[in-house]
Amino acid sequence: MFLPLYLLLSLLFLLIYDIILNFYKKRALFKFFLEHNGPRYYPYIGTNAFKDSNAFQTFIILKKRYGLPYSMWIKNQCYYVTDNPKEIKIILSHPQCFNKADFYNDSVKTLLFNGFAITELSEIDKWKLYRRFAAKSMRPVMLKLFTTTFNEFACYLSINFKEKNHYTNFDDLVGTVNQISFGSFMVNFLGIEQSRLKEYEDFPTCMQEGLSLSSKRTIVDMLMPQCYFKYFTPRGREFYKMIDRMRKEIYRVIQGKRKLLKENIGVGDSSNNLNFLDSYLQEEGNKFTDEEIFQQVYFLAAAGTETSATSISFFILKVGMHPDIQEKMYKEIIDTIGDTETISIDDLPKLKYTEQVLLEILRLYPILPVLGRQATDNIELDEKTLPKDCNVVITPYLVHRNEKYWPDPEKFDPDRFSPERSKNIEPGSYIPFLLGPRDCTGRYYAMTMMKIIVSNIIKNYRIVTKYQSIEDLGLYFFISLRTSSKVDIELISRQK
Numbered sequence: 001m002f003l004p005l006y007l008l009l010s011l012l013f014l015l016i017y018d019i020i021l022n023f024y025k026k027r028a029l030f031k032f033f034l035e036h037n038g039p040r041y042y043p044y045i046g047t048n049a050f051k052d053s054n055a056f057q058t059f060i061i062l063k064k065r066y067g068l069p070y071s072m073w074i075k076n077q078c079y080y081v082t083d084n085p086k087e088i089k090i091i092l093s094h095p096q097c098f099n100k101a102d103f104y105n106d107s108v109k110t111l112l113f114n115g116f117a118i119t120e121l122s123e124i125d126k127w128k129l130y131r132r133f134a135a136k137s138m139r140p141v142m143l144k145l146f147t148t149t150f151n152e153f154a155c156y157l158s159i160n161f162k163e164k165n166h167y168t169n170f171d172d173l174v175g176t177v178n179q180i181s182f183g184s185f186m187v188n189f190l191g192i193e194q195s196r197l198k199e200y201e202d203f204p205t206c207m208q209e210g211l212s213l214s215s216k217r218t219i220v221d222m223l224m225p226q227c228y229f230k231y232f233t234p235r236g237r238e239f240y241k242m243i244d245r246m247r248k249e250i251y252r253v254i255q256g257k258r259k260l261l262k263e264n265i266g267v268g269d270s271s272n273n274l275n276f277l278d279s280y281l282q283e284e285g286n287k288f289t290d291e292e293i294f295q296q297v298y299f300l301a302a303a304g305t306e307t308s309a310t311s312i313s314f315f316i317l318k319v320g321m322h323p324d325i326q327e328k329m330y331k332e333i334i335d336t337i338g339d340t341e342t343i344s345i346d347d348l349p350k351l352k353y354t355e356q357v358l359l360e361i362l363r364l365y366p367i368l369p370v371l372g373r374q375a376t377d378n379i380e381l382d383e384k385t386l387p388k389d390c391n392v393v394i395t396p397y398l399v400h401r402n403e404k405y406w407p408d409p410e411k412f413d414p415d416r417f418s419p420e421r422s423k424n425i426e427p428g429s430y431i432p433f434l435l436g437p438r439d440c441t442g443r444y445y446a447m448t449m450m451k452i453i454v455s456n457i458i459k460n461y462r463i464v465t466k467y468q469s470i471e472d473l474g475l476y477f478f479i480s481l482r483t484s485s486k487v488d489i490e491l492i493s494r495q496k
């Protein structure tokens with residue numbers, strides 16, 4: 001009788017002790033939290049706002065309720081949510097804000113191992129090395145070479161649209177475009193010949209399914225230890241099965257390449273234009289294991305294919321609602337390339353309006369709508385001090401709709417990026433690729449590919465949809481930003 005009561009009281013005592021200790025240790029964070037609006041704090045849980053797994057929707061609802069900035073707790077971590085460009089600029093450029101926010105530890109590490117998505121300052125040397133390889137494989141001279149692949153894949157997409165020109169499901173459209181960005185990735189980064197892409201089609205399929213499984217993780221899953229997800233949940237087991245299948249595919253590519261190198265075939269490109277995989281394999285000094293290379297390939301594929309494919313799909317849907325903008329683009333494209341099917345690297349700067357349209361699409365629909373960093377020291381912001389250990393949530397989706405910097409923010413207005421008006425864009429208020437030392441390495445690759453592909457689409461098709469607004473269709477967060485599946489898009493060939 002006394003023993004259980006004794007145990008219960010001891011437990012209660014330990015719990016209260018732990019809660020008080022936590023308040024004491026994190027007093028600077030609690031003080032900061034209390035200085036801002038935001039949802040209530042509950043020990044261990046943090047806020048109870050995350051009733052479902054849709055983080056994107058939750059941040060928007062909280063903004064409507066509390067305004068911006070607000071602060072909140074997720075589990076035992078304090079988060080500051082801001083849309084102030086001045087603060088964002090400081091945070092993203094600050095050396096003590098290198099670390100990704102705590103929520104990445106669960107989602108990103110599960111999704112991408114610790115590959116390139118390194119979340120700790122202590123691993124900065126590894127990150128620098130990986131980033132150097134990625135940047136090298138996308139430098140301007142390489143982009144020039146890649147334009148041939150982009151043009152060829154743009155033609156395949158055009159052929160695909162001839163076969164299927166009506167989409168009622170947004171995911172189907174993203175799937176079609178993703179085949180193109182995946183194909184380009186395999187050719188440009190791994191050096192796979194186009195005629196052999198079919199042999200590796202398990203890789204994109206598994207990646208899609210793996211990302212989908214992982215994105216379905218709920219906040220309840222996240223409270224569980226990683227090994228529990230991996231071994232004891234059906235979704236976790238399925239996810240790791242997918243990773244193993246992808247590993248097998250990429251190991252096959254790596255080992256094939258290693259064999260050729262051993263036989264001295266394809267060694268030492270005299271122009272030094274090595275693709276991503278060859279740079280790793282031929283690096284002197286560092287010897288990388290197959291697993292290390294696989295993780296880099298996997299990360300780059302995850303970062304660089306779905307993102308561009310989804311942005312192009314948003315472009316198709318949005319310009320379908322604006323025939324006037326399509327016609328203006330069509331005129332510019334015809335004036336630039338005439339009857340030819342190929343867009344050269346020299347044509348790209350001439351496609352100014354097309355670029356403005358793409359930039360406006362990325363403003364309204366930034367594919368990664370929720371991102372975060374963690375302060376490893378006190379950081380002086382514009383008018384306040386961000387305390388050490390505080391996480392910052394940056395939602396490009398909300399930053400791009402800050403009325404102070406983007407008048408009439410919901411309006412689709414590509415002229416915001418005209419040479420005259422773009423001079424007035426406040427630094428830190430436009431961040432689809434983020435900014436600072438950890439910005440997107442692939443932004444020029446993505447912009448080059450997207451410009452060639454959308455120009456090819458507009459040159460060959462008129463896009464028609466009966467819907468008037470993407471927001472009415474509903475947006476949600478599925479790895480990247482998505483619109484509800486229900487759409488109605490028709491691509492009508494311009495050739496009579």
Ligand code: HEM
Binds near residue numbers: 305446
């Ligand atoms: C429309 C297309 C794209 C968008 C909107 C986009 C956006 C972003 C954003 C917002 C980040 C920062 C993520 C974070 O800090 O959590 C990022 C990182 C990154 N992206 Fe992209 N991205 C795109 C395409 C690409 C492409 C095509 C590649 C390469 C093939 C790429 C490679 C990377 C890499 C390597 C990083 C990690 C950088 C680092 O941690 O230092 N991205 N991207």
